Amino acid sequence: MRRAELLMAIALAIFSVYLMWKSAELPIGWIPDEGPGGGAFPFWLSAAMLVCSVWVIVRWFRQITPQSRSSEPFFDSRAQAMILLVVGALTLMVGSIHFIGVYGAVPLFFVFYMRFLGQHSWAKTLTIAIAAPVVTFFFFEILLHITLPKGYTEPLFYPLYDIFM
Amino acid sequence: MEILQLLLDGFVVALQPTNLFLVIVGCAVGLFIGAMPGLGSVNGVAILLPVTFIVPPTSAIIFLAAIYYGAMYGGAISSIMLGIPGASTAVATTFDGRPLAIQGMADKALVAAAVASFAGGTISVILFTGFAPPLAHVALAFGSAEEFALMMLAFGTFIGLGGDDIPKTLISIFIGLILSSVGLDILSGQPRLIFGDIPGFFHGINFLVLAIGIYGIGEILWTIESSRGEVSVSQAVVTVRRILGSLKELLKSAKTILMGSLLGYFVGLLPAAGATPGSIMAYGFAKTMSKNPDSYGKGNIDGVAAPESANNAASTGSMLPMLTLGIPGSPTTAILLGGMVIWGLEPGPRLFVEQTEFVWGLIASLYVANFFSIVLNIAFIPIFIWVLKLSFTILAPIIFVLCVVGGYAPTQDMHDVWLMLLFGVVGYLMRKLDYPMAPMVLAIVLGPLAESSLRQALLQSHGSMLVFFERPISGPIMVFALLLFLMPAIKAGKKMITRRLQKVP
Incomplete structure (x- = not known):
C-alpha cells in the first residue's frame, strides 16, 4: 500500500507535467482586454495538480496519510x-x-x-x-x-x- | 396558487401513459439496482443514461429520476437482508436493520425502511415544490460571474465539508476539469489537448465515458475485490397482517422520520454532502435525541427509519440546485445534468421559463415515483430476496457488457470504449488509495460551464478578476467559497495555536 501510494502520486505528477506541456501548445498567457488564452485554463489547472501531487508525496515522506503508513499489500x-x-x-x-x-x-x-x-x-x-x-x-x-x-x-x-x- | 397550477400541469405530463409506464419501470429497475450490493443510484443512472436516447428529454429524465428514487428505497433491502449496504447511502441502515433481521423481524425493518423512505421522499418533494420556483426566479438574474462563483462554491464544499484527504480531493477536481477541456477550445475553436494526435479526442471526452468507467467498471472491480466472503440472506416472513402491525408500530417513529427528512433534505442541497452523510447524520442525530440511546445498534426501529427517510429526502434535495442553478447536488444529479446537455437542454434557471413542461413534469413525476416505489417495494419483497441470491459471476458480466455498449452508444466511437476501460481501471486503483471519485465526475460535468463562465465574465470585465467580487450576488458567494477552500487551513491553524497555548501555561 505504501509503495502504491508513492507510485500513484509520482505518476500523477508526471501526468500533470505532460498536461502542462500539452496545454502550452495554445496561448496560456493573458491576452489584454480578453482574459486568459485558450490554453490557460488547462495549463493552470495542471500546474495546480502538479502542486497537489507533490503535496501528496511530501505527506508520504512525513507519513501523514494512512496509506503511507500501511504495511499491508496493495492487493492480496x-x-x-x-x-x-x-x-x-x-x-x-x-x-x-x-x-x-x-x-x-x-x-x-x-x-x-x-x-x-x-x-x-x-x-x-x-x-x-x-x-x-x-x-x-x-x-x-x-x-x-x-x-x-x-x-x-x-x-x-x-x-x-x-x-x- | 400559480405553483399549484403548474404542478397540476406537471401531473398531466407525468401521468401520460408513456411517462407513467417509464416511472413504474424506472422505480422497479431502481429498486433492483439499489438492492444489489455494490450498485447504487449513481451506477444505475450512469449505465442506463444512453438507453434513454430513445424517448424525449422529459420522459428520459422522468425515467432516470425514478431510477434514482427507486435505488434509494432499494438500498435498504440488502442492508437489512444481507447486512451489506446495497449502496453507500444505505450504510447507516445496516446498523439497526441487520440486528432486526437476525432477530427474525426482517419484515418489520423492511416495512419501516419503505415507509420512512416514502415519508422522506414526500416531505422533501413538497419542500422542493415550494422552494424551487422562487430560487429559480432569483437565479434568472445571474450572469456569468455568478455562475462561476456558484461553481467555486460547489467545489469548495468538497474541500471544506467533504472530509477526504485534501490534496487528493483537489487532484480529483483538477483531473475532472482538465479532462473536460479536451477537444476544441470553446472560444477560439482551436484543438486542445489532443493526446498523441488521436482523432477521437477532437470531439472531447464525454462525461459519460468517465462516469460509466468509474461507476460501472470501477465499481464492479471494487465489488469483486471486496465481496469475496460468503453472504447469508436472512429469512423474512411477510404476511399482510404482519405488515399492518408494523405500520401501526411505526406511528411512534413519526418524529424521527420527520427529523430525518428535514435534515436529509438540507444536507442533500450541498454538492459534497448528499445522501450518504445525510443518512449517517440522521442516524447519529436520532440516537442522541433518543430516550434510550443504548438500544441503537441492537435493533431499534428508529435506527432504520431515520437514515432511510434522510437518504430519500437528500436525493430530492440534491435536485434543487441542479434544476434551479445548474449546479448538481450529488454525483447522480451531475450525471442527470450532463444528460440534459446531451438532450439539448440548457441547464440553469431558464429551464423554469422555457421548459416548464420538462421541469414540472419531472417534479410531478417525483410524487408519482414515490407512490410506486413504496407499492413495488412492499409487493416485491420476496422477489428481491430471490435476486439477492443471484450469483455475482452472472451479474458482473451483464453489467460489464452494458457498460461497453453504453459507453459506445453516445458517440458511436470505439475510442470512447477504450477510454472508458482505462478510466475504470485507473479510477479503481485511485479509489483504493482513497482518492475521492465524486468530485471528478462533478468536475467533468461542470468543467465546460465553469470555463465558459469564467472567460465570458473576464471578457465583459476586460480581463479584470475583480468582477467576481464586485457584483452584489457573486461577491458573497465567492467569499464564502474561498472560506470553504481555506477551511482546512483555518482548522489546522487553530489546532496549532491551541497547542502552542497549551505549551505556554
Missing part, C-alpha cells in the same frame, strides 16, 4: 489474480470487438466469465450468452437505431437489416 494475491483476470478479459473483449464485432465478443465474454470464473452450468451460461446479444440487437439496433460495431461479421447481418429496418 487472490484479489490480484482475480482482478487481473477480469481486466484482462475485458480488454480482450473490447479488443476483439474491432474484429469479430459486439455480437462475437459478447457471447465469448459471457462463456469465459460465467463458465470459467463463475463455474455455472453450461445450460445457464449458454442461455445468457445467447440471450444477451439478441436483446442488445433488438434494443440498440432496432429500437434506438444505434449501429454497434460488427467488424468482419458485418455481412452476416445484411439479411437481418433487410427484415427489421
Whole structure:
C-alpha cells in the first residue's frame, strides 16, 4: 500500500507535467482586454495538480496519510489474480470487438466469465450468452437505431437489416 | 396558487401513459439496482443514461429520476437482508436493520425502511415544490460571474465539508476539469489537448465515458475485490397482517422520520454532502435525541427509519440546485445534468421559463415515483430476496457488457470504449488509495460551464478578476467559497495555536 501510494502520486505528477506541456501548445498567457488564452485554463489547472501531487508525496515522506503508513499489500494475491483476470478479459473483449464485432465478443465474454470464473452450468451460461446479444440487437439496433460495431461479421447481418429496418 | 397550477400541469405530463409506464419501470429497475450490493443510484443512472436516447428529454429524465428514487428505497433491502449496504447511502441502515433481521423481524425493518423512505421522499418533494420556483426566479438574474462563483462554491464544499484527504480531493477536481477541456477550445475553436494526435479526442471526452468507467467498471472491480466472503440472506416472513402491525408500530417513529427528512433534505442541497452523510447524520442525530440511546445498534426501529427517510429526502434535495442553478447536488444529479446537455437542454434557471413542461413534469413525476416505489417495494419483497441470491459471476458480466455498449452508444466511437476501460481501471486503483471519485465526475460535468463562465465574465470585465467580487450576488458567494477552500487551513491553524497555548501555561 505504501509503495502504491508513492507510485500513484509520482505518476500523477508526471501526468500533470505532460498536461502542462500539452496545454502550452495554445496561448496560456493573458491576452489584454480578453482574459486568459485558450490554453490557460488547462495549463493552470495542471500546474495546480502538479502542486497537489507533490503535496501528496511530501505527506508520504512525513507519513501523514494512512496509506503511507500501511504495511499491508496493495492487493492480496487472490484479489490480484482475480482482478487481473477480469481486466484482462475485458480488454480482450473490447479488443476483439474491432474484429469479430459486439455480437462475437459478447457471447465469448459471457462463456469465459460465467463458465470459467463463475463455474455455472453450461445450460445457464449458454442461455445468457445467447440471450444477451439478441436483446442488445433488438434494443440498440432496432429500437434506438444505434449501429454497434460488427467488424468482419458485418455481412452476416445484411439479411437481418433487410427484415427489421 | 400559480405553483399549484403548474404542478397540476406537471401531473398531466407525468401521468401520460408513456411517462407513467417509464416511472413504474424506472422505480422497479431502481429498486433492483439499489438492492444489489455494490450498485447504487449513481451506477444505475450512469449505465442506463444512453438507453434513454430513445424517448424525449422529459420522459428520459422522468425515467432516470425514478431510477434514482427507486435505488434509494432499494438500498435498504440488502442492508437489512444481507447486512451489506446495497449502496453507500444505505450504510447507516445496516446498523439497526441487520440486528432486526437476525432477530427474525426482517419484515418489520423492511416495512419501516419503505415507509420512512416514502415519508422522506414526500416531505422533501413538497419542500422542493415550494422552494424551487422562487430560487429559480432569483437565479434568472445571474450572469456569468455568478455562475462561476456558484461553481467555486460547489467545489469548495468538497474541500471544506467533504472530509477526504485534501490534496487528493483537489487532484480529483483538477483531473475532472482538465479532462473536460479536451477537444476544441470553446472560444477560439482551436484543438486542445489532443493526446498523441488521436482523432477521437477532437470531439472531447464525454462525461459519460468517465462516469460509466468509474461507476460501472470501477465499481464492479471494487465489488469483486471486496465481496469475496460468503453472504447469508436472512429469512423474512411477510404476511399482510404482519405488515399492518408494523405500520401501526411505526406511528411512534413519526418524529424521527420527520427529523430525518428535514435534515436529509438540507444536507442533500450541498454538492459534497448528499445522501450518504445525510443518512449517517440522521442516524447519529436520532440516537442522541433518543430516550434510550443504548438500544441503537441492537435493533431499534428508529435506527432504520431515520437514515432511510434522510437518504430519500437528500436525493430530492440534491435536485434543487441542479434544476434551479445548474449546479448538481450529488454525483447522480451531475450525471442527470450532463444528460440534459446531451438532450439539448440548457441547464440553469431558464429551464423554469422555457421548459416548464420538462421541469414540472419531472417534479410531478417525483410524487408519482414515490407512490410506486413504496407499492413495488412492499409487493416485491420476496422477489428481491430471490435476486439477492443471484450469483455475482452472472451479474458482473451483464453489467460489464452494458457498460461497453453504453459507453459506445453516445458517440458511436470505439475510442470512447477504450477510454472508458482505462478510466475504470485507473479510477479503481485511485479509489483504493482513497482518492475521492465524486468530485471528478462533478468536475467533468461542470468543467465546460465553469470555463465558459469564467472567460465570458473576464471578457465583459476586460480581463479584470475583480468582477467576481464586485457584483452584489457573486461577491458573497465567492467569499464564502474561498472560506470553504481555506477551511482546512483555518482548522489546522487553530489546532496549532491551541497547542502552542497549551505549551505556554
